[in-house]
Amino acid sequence: MSSTSKIRVGVVGASGYGGLELLRLLSFHPDVQVTYAAGSQERDGTVADMYPFLSTYSHLQLEKYDVDRCADRCDAVFVALPSGASGAIAGQLHERGRLAIDLSGDLRLPADTYASWYQKPPVAPKVIAQAVYGLTEWNRNEIRGASLIANPGCYATAVLLGLLPAVKAKLAAPDRPLIVDAKSGVSGAGRSATLGGQLGELSDNFYPYRVGKHQHTPEIERYLAQFGLAEKSNEASHPPIVFTTQLLPAIRGIYASCYIPLGADVQVEQVVDIYRTTYEGEPFIRIHDPGKYPELKHVRGSNQTHIGLFVDNRTATLQVFSALDNLQKGAAGQALQNFNVAMGLDQTTGLSQLPIYP
Numbered sequence: 447m448s449s450t451s452k453i454r455v456g457v458v459g460a461s462g463y464g465g466l467e468l469l470r471l472l473s474f475h476p477d478v479q480v481t482y483a484a485g486s487q488e489r490d491g492t493v494a495d496m497y498p499f500l501s502t503y504s505h506l507q508l509e510k511y512d513v514d515r516c517a518d519r520c521d522a523v524f525v526a527l528p529s530g531a532s533g534a535i536a537g538q539l540h541e542r543g544r545l546a547i548d549l550s551g552d553l554r555l556p557a558d559t560y561a562s563w564y565q566k567p568p569v570a571p572k573v574i575a576q577a578v579y580g581l582t583e584w585n586r587n588e589i590r591g592a593s594l595i596a597n598p599g600c601y602a603t604a605v606l607l608g609l610l611p612a613v614k615a616k617l618a619a620p621d622r623p624l625i626v627d628a629k630s631g632v633s634g635a636g637r638s639a640t641l642g643g644q645l646g647e648l649s650d651n652f653y654p655y656r657v658g659k660h661q662h663t664p665e666i667e668r669y670l671a672q673f674g675l676a677e678k679s680n681e682a683s684h685p686p687i688v689f690t691t692q693l694l695p696a697i698r699g700i701y702a703s704c705y706i707p708l709g710a711d712v713q714v715e716q717v718v719d720i721y722r723t724t725y726e727g728e729p730f731i732r733i734h735d736p737g738k739y740p741e742l743k744h745v746r747g748s749n750q751t752h753i754g755l756f757v758d759n760r761t762a763t764l765q766v767f768s769a770l771d772n773l774q775k776g777a778a779g780q781a782l783q784n785f786n787v788a789m790g791l792d793q794t795t796g797l798s799q800l801p802i803y804p
């Protein structure tokens with residue numbers, strides 16, 4: 447593709463963690479040109495001046511968001527603003543004929559469910575109804591050619607990728623909740639300063655938060671039900687989850703340890719086969735051999751999700767360990783993967799970097 451035929455792309459929320467990661471990833475993408483970057487205010491200097499690690503953006507100003515300028519200058523826009531602001535802006539750009547990919551939770555749930563879990567007024571139901579859920583490996587056919595995409599939450603991505611093969615294969619005992627014990631690095635909360643994010647609070651510390659009310663709970667349950675329907679069965683399976691979220695003294699990473707009560711005897715080798723068959727040909731998913739488990743340092747800085755499995759025959763429980771980088775497969779990486787699929791490009795374009803280690 448010549449530079450004149452490159453896709454013109456914008457990032458709204460470009461000064462946040464998700465937006466900055468998008469700019470970094472877009473710099474590796476041969477088919478795009480970043481033509482617009484905006485936040486909540488006008489700033490002096492270029493993106494490269496403000497964020498020296500983004501030195502390739504010496505031509506790009508960080509502007510105050512304006513719908514007309516954004517729509518004029520872009521074919522596609524990533525919108526990475528806090529929930530409550532993001533979905534409406536994505537809807538506005540979609541209405542103007544642009545591909546809009548929203549990284550917030552605003553377009554992932556029906557309006558009434560959103561209002562009760564996010565405690566914010568929802569976006570217009572007709573906008574929510576037009577959005578396609580961007581869990582790429584499970585919804586690729588819908589994402590292809592879509593023009594409004596609700597990018598999944600970081601916890602929801604790790605948990606759904608980890609649970610769905612077992613739920614779809616009906617391994618879970620009916621009427622028993624699935625237990626999800628999940629941890630996030632502090633960048634999951636965004637860039638604005640909070641007391642809990644300060645080094646003195648975070649270092650050498652570990653604690654749960656939003657117990658019983660984390661907003662990804664209904665997202666996980668909704669899409670487990672939608673994508674977890676067993677083959678050749680109309681019977682919906684809607685396992686509820688018990689979901690605990692905890693803050694890790696780390697910068698990046700989501701680690702979900704999931705416990706599925708088994709409905710029948712099964713060996714770990716059979717489960718590994720089910721998972722490998724489900725994700726066959728998926729470049730961003732790796733299923734470990736029995737006895738091996740993922741670590742955050744195996745995925746950090748990449749769009750990979752690594753999954754490890756164990757069957758505890760003593761208690762008839764399947765343990766699933768799912769690890770990803772919250773800013774990549776949990777946010778910007780999956781958003782770029784969805785952009786590629788929606789535009790008919792190879793899904794890995796701009797995303798083939800290996801993780802960084804240590």
Ligand SMILES: NC(=O)c1ccc[n+]([C@@H]2O[C@H](COP(=O)([O-])OP(=O)(O)OC[C@H]3O[C@@H](n4cnc5c(N)ncnc54)[C@H](OP(=O)(O)O)[C@@H]3O)[C@@H](O)[C@H]2O)c1
Binds near residue numbers: 462
């Ligand atoms: N962080 C993660 O790991 C992660 C993972 C998955 C999904 N998400 C979701 O992605 C979204 C962005 O998260 P983040 O972590 O990047 O947040 P963040 O670091 O707090 O950044 C928020 C961005 O939104 C901008 N902004 C806020 N209100 C705005 C407005 N009214 N108009 C224009 N720009 C506005 C801010 O601009 P200024 O700097 O100018 O104020 C900043 O660029 C959130 O909805 C979050 O839930 C985040």
